[in-house]
Amino acid sequence: MTTRQYARLLSHRIADIGLDPHLFGTHSLRRTKATLIYRRTGNLRAVQLLLGHTKIESTVRYLGIEVDDALAIAEQVDV
Known part of the structure; x- marks a missing residue:
């Protein structure tokens, strides 16, 4: 399945449940999943x-969290 086919399928399913497909898509689901993982675990490195993402700063920006908080959490995680 191509990414375009997946996006179309998702768009149809979103419409089927009564939501506006213009407001939800593959990217918003990706961001939501990453945000939920971060909130539940606090593990910024896992989300990265x-x-x-190659840079932790990109992940911080993507999630829209405070840089100082995210970096403090990231420093506590051993890789």
Whole structure:
């Protein structure tokens, strides 16, 4: 399945449940999943790896969290 086919399928399913497909898509689901993982675990490094980011700062910006808080948590995680 191509990414475009997946996006179309998702768009149809979102419409089927009565939501506006223009407000929800593959990217918003990706961001939501990453945010939920971070909130539940506080493990910024795991989220970074899951998203495929090379820089922790990119992950912090992507999640929209405070840089100081995120970096303090990241320093507590051994890799």
